[in-house]
Amino acid sequence: GLVDVDQVVSEAVDRARTTAEAKKVRLDIGGERGTRVLGQHDLLVTAVRNLVDNAVAYSGEASRVGVGVRTDGDLVEIAVVDEGIGIAPAEQERVFERFYRVDQARSRDTGGTGLGLSIVKHVAADHGGDVTVWSQPGRGSTFTLRLPRAEEHTSVTALPATDDEGAHVRRSAS
Ligand code: ATP
Ligand code: MG
Numbered sequence: 083g084l085v086d087v088d089q090v091v092s093e094a095v096d097r098a099r100t101t102a103e104a105k106k107v108r109l110d111i112g113g114e115r116g117t118r119v120l121g122q123h124d125l126l127v128t129a130v131r132n133l134v135d136n137a138v139a140y141s142g143e144a145s146r147v148g149v150g151v152r153t154d155g156d157l158v159e160i161a162v163v164d165e166g167i168g169i170a171p172a173e174q175e176r177v178f179e180r181f182y183r184v185d186q187a188r189s190r191d192t193g194g195t196g197l198g199l200s201i202v203k204h205v206a207a208d209h210g211g212d213v214t215v216w217s218q219p220g221r222g223s224t225f226t227l228r229l230p231r232a233e234e235h236t237s238v239t240a241l242p243a244t245d246d247e248g249a250h251v252r253r254s255a256s
Pocket of ligand 2: 135197198
């Protein structure tokens with residue numbers, strides 16, 4: 083159904099707050115309000131939460147993590163920005179693979195399994211969108227989840243069943 087992006091972002095951030103506080107990481111939400119996408123609320127919260135958890139986990143103490151929402155034409159972009167350790171160019175594609183972790187020794191104390199980003203990638207694809215990374219080692223990373231935007235008047239039944247968008251809606255609404 084129709085999913086409120088503001089709600090997705092605030093739930094994801096709320097659930098990451100305890101971890102962030104323990105590390106004195108400041109978590110900020112900004113950008114455009116009132117955007118909506120078609121899909122599954124809980125899956126989208128999981129996806130954004132995985133990105134926020136990573137941003138906190140792979141950043142130093144007292145750094146800042148931001149979650150920003152903007153629209154770009156028919157897309158809603160949710161960007162999770164950190165000032166953390168970053169990811170080398172050669173690893174940037176691989177981090178979305180299942181079980182892939184950049185540096186086992188370095189990531190050992192964060193205790194993850196390497197599944198978070200592969201889940202984000204699947205949730206994005208299931209919603210007709212994608213997830214990309216921009217990063218500079220030692221400076222930080224930005225993960226951007228892009229999703230097709232739902233217009234105010236959009237409803238599953240109001241869309242023609244035959245065009246591309248209609249096909250997408252049936253997939254993500256099932
Ligand atoms: P899990 O999410 O399953 O608990 P994980 O965090 O290791 O474990 P992913 O979320 O899939 O797994 O991330 C894969 C790897 O990508 C991480 O181990 C880390 O090396 C790197 N990575 C992910 N996000 C960031 C980030 N924001 N900054 C730096 N490195 C990151
Ligand atoms: Mg993770």
